[in-house]
Amino acid sequence: MVTASELLARSGFAAGQQVQAIPSFGSERMGAPVVAYTRFSDHKILTREPILNPDAVIVQDPTLLRTMNVFEGLEPGGWAVVNTRESPNEVRQACPGAPAETGRLATVPADDIVREYLGRPIPSAALLGAFAGLTGRITLEALAESIRRLFKGKVAAGNINSANVAYQWVVDHRGQEDQGAPGGIDPVDVERPSTSELPIAVAGVPEMTNA
């Protein structure tokens, strides 16, 4: 989660934006809902408040859709990316706060994609690939470069592949508001890392904070 926020900030920074990435300070516990914020700006960012009215929301854990309004405060015309096999319209039904406008809400089976191409249940890079496909606010090249700065070798390659596949998924399903992936995804012919050689989890899992 924190890594996703930083990857997003790095991708914006690579495009010449002023950026700020703020984790959900110290409240990360296993299983607890967590949130991290990223700001992009053309000017120096002065404020340090948490983002209350985002232009975009990326939802990593779809089980939250039915327990809280994860889209609270989303600006009118804002974007949302949800990690789920459900279609955009199914998400709207589950969580009425989701963007109603066609083309503003993308769903992507990011868990399936990273299981296939990364070998670990860490969907950050895939979701950012989907974000790039939906909004165009970051490029796949900048995202790949940011991933390479944080990860090495097969983990980097797996994350980049996942981002590319998720990007393509969103582009291919643009405008298909009833189209989900109920049975998961079909493996696409992309070179995959061997899961047995991957190191221990590197991102996305909330860490315990020593008090």
Added chain:
Amino acid sequence: MLELLEGSQAVAKAVALTRPDVVCAYPISPQTHIVEALSAMVRDGRLKNCEYINVESEFAAMSVSIGASAAGGRVYTATASQGLLYMAEAVYNAAGLKLPIVMTVANRAIGAPINIWNDQSDSLSQRDSGWLQLFAVDNQEAIDLHVIAYKIAEELSLPVMVCMDGFVLTHASDVVELPTRDQVDQFLPPIVPLEKLDLNNPRSMGMMAGPDVFTETKYLAHQTMIQAHKVIARAAGDFARTVGREAWRPVRVWGPDQEDRPARQGEIAVIGMGSVMGTTQATAIHLWEQGVKTRLITLGSYRPFPARTVREAIGSADRVVVLDRALMVGVGGVLSADVRRSMARMGIPMHSVVAGLGGRSITERSLAKTLRQARAGELGELEFMDLKQDLLSDAAAAVPAPPPVGRVAGSAGRATAGGGAPAPLANAPADQGDPAASGKGGR
């Protein structure tokens, strides 16, 4: 070169550029990332000629720092919250021994109740320790300050706390620029200790001082601290020139229209320290367009307290609002006490706004509301920002009122205290009914 760095990583890199001889710290959130990064740099050789010493506690961390500094080394440590309290005895000794140690305090609340989040209670609790306390508004200032702090510490031969808001700065990734190695080497020459322990020239440090010299020792410490203003201003200016850009300053006076002019009639002077001033700046820009005119006085130096500069910056403001990130329970804000002392006889109303205790977010919306209330003359002398009245009434309902002790002043006092607080005694101080003493939060 601009780069995106987590605040803690940026600070670790800045500290490494100062070429410390000894780093000794005990981990505690939210400071841990800084010393973790430094220990990794020592281990893999990126930070050469530096000894990283593992210890069992903060008390030991400061004690080792004292020893290493007394031996003439450039020494770095870091802590927060309860860790700072645990080392407090040694903190005072470092100042009394005039040892130029630099310590990061990643500002955090003090328990109980335990709370790992940001406010400024920890370092402000050590305000009388004889250390300098310098505050960063953002991570760029935090980088700058760690380099500037060594220059000031070694010139004055006094220890310096570099205070940065825990999590809000330490864990946020921002676009920053580190000084180059050459720039730091040029700005900060190797340490020349005023005094040091030397086997070839044996002497004692930290001897007992009896009633015959103790007052004079403290008087001299006071004078040195007052002299520090000039040293701080010079070091900050030299650093800015060395890196060729804006850098940290001991006091910054800013308004949306213009920098570096005092507040005028019709304006509110807003005084604060640390990251809240960034959010306040963003708020002030919007408010200016709505006719609420503010002048922000950001204190980079808390100890020594720049009273004269603050007085000048307040100028002829209509009123002063102090954003207090630490509370003296039963009295009011810590920072506002210093501000009040420096503006004695100015005849300008001052409001203390206790905000963001234990990590509660300080939002632009709440700041704007507070400043609009100040403009309208509706702000109390002591306010608690975003106080949750519903929680207070729940708490009052859950706790039965204790039996009255002594003579009871009357039922009115109980009613305003929510029915749950002990009834005030008839011989209680006269300011029991004073709105300044009782607070008027949650408007």
